[in-house]
Amino acid sequence: MANEIKKLHLVYFSPSGSTEKIVKTVASEIKGLEIETHDLLTSASREKKYTFGKNDLVIFGCMTAGKLFTLSDEIFECLEADGTPFIGVATFGNTYYGIALTEMLKRAENSGFKVAALGAFVARHSIDPAFAAERPDAKDVEIMKDFARRAYKKILSGDLTLHTLPKTNWSAWEMGNKVIAYREEHPDEAYALPPSYKTKEMSDACIKCGTCAKHCPVNAINIAKKTFDLDKCIGCWACINRCPVHAIKSTSKEMADIMKSITGSAQKRLEPELFL
Template sequence: MLFTKAEEIFNCLQGNGTPFIGVISFGNAYYGVALTEMQERAASQGFQVAALGAFISRHTMTTDLGAGRPDAKDEAIMMDFGRKAYAKILSGDYDLHKQPKTNWSSSEEANKIIAFRETNKDPYCFPKEFRAKKISDDCIKCKTCVRNCPVDAIDIETRTFDLDRCIGCYGCINRCPKHAISQDSPEVKEFMKGFVEHFIKERLEPEIFL
């Protein structure tokens, strides 16, 4: 699923027939409708979608899923994708010959979310309980989190978050040099335990569409 800001970004762009290469990352679990949604948004703004790719990175909500990804194997696939997309566009071929698909999960609960997103295209944002975070006394007010927040949702002086603005990207948690920011929901912490246990069992591979 593409997050709320995706709509703002695409609405600022006009393709005018420009070839478009779209890439998403996901944390060794599922990417749902993210690629099909990206294709639709890009096409609606006048781009010619020529290549799409879904690549694995460390999961934004946990250090256990996708740890060490992208690795050397992933990087080789990414480089090959880039070369092929570049050659394809240079040849004047802007058509997407392999269409993206919904990336269904091996989790029944996750598939309920994906199925909902297939038919509900409104801007997507995590529920507020997933966005709830706290800042501990380990914070040194270096403002790394503030500088890296894409929606200016952090007030470091009061150590508070504007959850209406927050999109739940977890960049603040992942970038904090003192690990002073953490989830503030017991329900989410419990959910993530089962999530990791389910998806850590297998290694997923990148998917490309040219």
């Protein structure tokens, strides 16, 4: 039986902004619907409940780190659906998305969605912009739009079954594969970076505009004192990437070493992967 969709909801967790752009690019191919956006970056936004019905369509996007990023439990707890069609988007920095789509499928179904389409898309790496610097590019955008057209057509026809299930996405990076194997064995373990990977400093270039604190998902920044609460910080890189004067820098040697070790394997261009 054909489906009637009345409203399109864009729901995303996008610390550095790429996921938001990709969700909006996918949405741009779905014409003629009223659109409501739900940006779940701030803690205040995640204190609310968002409910969706059968005539809504949700496009959901989340950044990944071999699995859905920190706070994805909290994010899905805010979402209550009643057989609502769901198009899911995972973004990754040309290294791997690991179990992120499998995890998204499970969580979306648990929240009452009917997952009709899933896609993993490459975006500029938020830790090191030299990785996938120009992504998404024109080729990616064409794939996103085609994905949106196919997913919407399928949903309108009343077909809300995911005919191809997502698989674990392995990496060309040897150490990355150890991380992915661990994630596969512990699918319910939340992603968390140790404090030594999150150390950063705020320089005197700071103009106290408030942007970093406003976008910090866990209120970990004290601008007056130029300090970061590393127990709260989830290492999302929003503050570093959103500061208009680049006053915040990572000081973690461990993170710099990891990025160096990926450099070789991350040269190969990875393509988006779609499951419908």
